[in-house]
Amino acid sequence: MIYLELFWSFFQIGLFSIGGGYAAMPLIRHQVAEVHRWLTMEQFADIVTIAEMTPGPIAINAATFVGIRVAGPLGAVVATAGCVVPSCLIVMLLGFLYYRFRGLGIVQGILSGLRPAVIAMIASAGISLLRMALFDAEEIPLAMGAVELFPAVLFGVAFALLRMKKVSPMRIIMGTGVIGMIFYFTF
Amino acid sequence: MNNRKKYGVLFWSTFQLSACTFGGGFVIVPLMRKKFVSELGWIGEEEMMDLIAIAQSSPGAIAVNAAVMLGYRVAGVLGALVCVAGTVLPPMGIISAVSVFYAQFRESPLVDAAMSGMLVGVAAVITDVVITMICGVCKQRRILPVAVMLAAFAAVHMLHISMIAVIPACGVIGACDTLCRARRRGVGK
Missing domain, CATH: 1.10.287 (Helix Hairpins)
Structure with a gap:
């Protein structure tokens, strides 16, 4: 049953993505491009890019996009619901406990173990995206000569601007999009 | 304020916040604080900090978690559901529209060029975020x-x-x- 599969996949994404935003990215890749093959790696890269350009959490964006493509509007609703249900239950439980005891000690403890793991996972998904961006392939080609010069330079400049000048990410993404179009027309 | 009016305000506030926040959970949180602490005065400053801590420690999208916490605090379980609906509907609508045009959209070489360019930008943003996070861990x-x-x-x-x-x-x-x-x-x- 496709609706159940969608619900269950996004339920797991909702349940295990701790630390917001980018933390959901590796889990989404795992579920939609590896476990189920609902999206190709290229489509996954597209959805991350679209999610960055539109408002709303990436997990919700991915759930709607995958759901609608795999099983129509109802699929989108089911996938989004799957994504949100774990949050609702857990946050309400924590909220209840908070107003009851006003203490977060053990939660903080668990979180301190999760934070480094989450970073490792974001790094892992980030590396796949970097490969897509620089080599246009998920695997690193054997010959380093396969690196295309244009995206490598663009990446270098974008990264330097982010790090040194603290330019806002939205501007960087818009800027690289425009430069990509200009480059396409001139060469 | 009676309850029905409260639900209306909750829904509309979270809907607007969600529709206008680009860049994920860490952007929506300060805006929520402005709305609910400064403008509406429904939640105290310190309590809001705790609500955000809970939203960040829980699994799921931070924006959704913060909405659940807010709604639950202001108007109980039903309030939480109303806030979640308000938060989730704008991205659902936008992405539904995008996915309808996605096929045609993707075939245009111009869009393809823009998307490849933007992917480089996204990769740079994520690299930056990861490096900052790793530095945070090493600093401990x-x-x-x-x-x-x-x-x-x-x-x-x-x-x-x-x-x-x-x-x-x-x-x-x-x-x-x-x-x-x-x-x-x-x-x-």
């Missing part, structure tokens, strides 16, 4: 978090162990570490 000057980070990376990226096994394992390590340190501190007294 403790071996365990760094070891957990390296081990988790090796497990997921090289050994291809499922994240769904790695995440709870790291949570357990963190909980044990906290308990052990609390006990040691207790003995030291």
Whole structure:
């Protein structure tokens, strides 16, 4: 049953993505491009890019996009619901406990173990995206000569601007999009 | 303010916040604070900090978690559901529209060029975020978090162990570490 599969996949994404935003990215890749093959790696890269350009959490964006493509509007609703249900239950439980005891000690403890793991996972998904961006392939080609010069330079400049000048990410993404179009027309 | 009006305000506030926030959870949180603490005065400053801490510590999207917490605090379980609906509907609508045009959209070479360019930008943003986060962990000057980070990376990226096994394992390590340190501190007294 496709609706159940969608619900269950996004339920797991909702349940295990701790630390917001980018933390959901590796889990989404795992579920939609590896476990189920609902999206190709290229489509996954597209959805991350679209999610960055539109408002709303990436997990919700991915759930709607995958759901609608795999099983129509109802699929989108089911996938989004799957994504949100774990949050609702857990946050309400924590909220209840908070107003009851006003203490977060053990939660903080668990979180301190999760934070480094989450970073490792974001790094892992980030590396796949970097490969897509620089080599246009998920695997690193054997010959380093396969690196295309244009995206490598663009990446270098974008990264330097982010790090040194603290330019806002939205501007960087818009800027690289425009430069990509200009480059396409001139060469 | 009667309850029905409260639900209306909750829904409309979260809907607007969600529709206008680009850039994810860390952007929506300060805007929520402005709306509910400064403008409406429904929640105290310090309480809001705790609500955000809970939203960030819980699994799921931070924006959704913060909405659940807010709604629950202001108007109970139904309030939480109203806030979640308000938060989720704008991205659902936008992405539905995008997905309808996605096929035609993707075939245009111009869009393809823009998307490849933007992907480079996104990769740069994520690299920047990851480096900042790694620096944050290293600044704690403790071996365990760094070891957990390296081990988790090796497990997921090289050994291809499922994240769904790695995440709870790291949570357990963190909980044990906290308990052990609390006990040691207790003995030291």
